[in-house]
Amino acid sequence: MNNHKIKILAFGAHPDDVEMSCAGTLMKHAALGHSFGIVDLTRGELGTRGSAELRDTEAINAGKIIGTTFRENLNFRDGFFMNDEQHQHAVIKMIRKYQPEIIFANAVSDRHPDHGKGAELIRDSAFLSGLIKVETEFDGKQQHAWRPKTVYHYIQDKDLKPDFLVDVSEFTDKKMESILAFNSQFFNPDSIEPSTYISSPDFLDALKGRMRLWGKIIGASYAEGFTVNKIIGVEDILSMK
Numbered sequence: 001m002n003n004h005k006i007k008i009l010a011f012g013a014h015p016d017d018v019e020m021s022c023a024g025t026l027m028k029h030a031a032l033g034h035s036f037g038i039v040d041l042t043r044g045e046l047g048t049r050g051s052a053e054l055r056d057t058e059a060i061n062a063g064k065i066i067g068t069t070f071r072e073n074l075n076f077r078d079g080f081f082m083n084d085e086q087h088q089h090a091v092i093k094m095i096r097k098y099q100p101e102i103i104f105a106n107a108v109s110d111r112h113p114d115h116g117k118g119a120e121l122i123r124d125s126a127f128l129s130g131l132i133k134v135e136t137e138f139d140g141k142q143q144h145a146w147r148p149k150t151v152y153h154y155i156q157d158k159d160l161k162p163d164f165l166v167d168v169s170e171f172t173d174k175k176m177e178s179i180l181a182f183n184s185q186f187f188n189p190d191s192i193e194p195s196t197y198i199s200s201p202d203f204l205d206a207l208k209g210r211m212r213l214w215g216k217i218i219g220a221s222y223a224e225g226f227t228v229n230k231i232i233g234v235e236d237i238l239s240m241k
Helices: 017-031 052-066 085-098 113-128 169-180 201-217
Strands: 008-012 036-042 071-076 102-105 150-154 164-167 223-228
Touching: 008 017, 008 085, 008 113, 017 036, 017 052, 017 102, 017 150, 017 164, 017 169, 017 223, 036 085, 036 113, 052 071, 052 169, 071 085, 085 113, 102 113, 113 150, 164 201, 169 201, 201 223
Parallel strands: 008 036, 008 102, 036 071, 102 150
Antiparallel strands: 150 223, 164 223
16 A cells, blocks of 8 residues: 555646646645645756745745645756656655646746746656556655656646636635745745736736636636546536536
8 A cells, every 4th residue: 555645746847837837726636535646847947037946945935834744855856857868767756655646737838938848748658657567666666656646737828728727715825825835936026036927916916817717607706726637537517617
């Protein structure tokens, strides 16, 4: 039996990707009894504001706010990691370690090139993780092949059309609190660091506004959007909204 097994494993190219994009969905499913964890690919060391060390601390604090079971960082090079065998093996080890049923990954296309690269890396690694002839070890022990049921891509800055929406109305305030735990990156009137694309108060207003728009579509106050790489099957058509 794998003591690490969880329901949902959320990957982010940078610390704060998960909080901005799918924290509400994670908290909602945790409230339903489903465990989740977070794996950041990089430490975000190329960010204009703050430092890798500061973002490490902020990531821990944000994870506590949303209640993640664990948070790990693969220490890939911010801006320069690739979808190659070396990086795939590192991701596969995490997938096989935690054996998630569902994986959340970065947006398939976005303003930051790491997001699209991260999406492809996670998607390809999730498939390869199910091949028994792809061998990996963790803590000196051979890992078993494991393929999650599906990979869902959360939507980030680019205005992609969601394939489905999740009502996160009850968890929106807590989500915004977790985002602001990254105090070095987002709006802080006391900061003396350079202004960036995401440090303006308008950025967070726009993020919440889009959640509001998505919520309106499904008759909720706020929602988060996801895209999928395959058609979703439905067992109970009466459960669809």
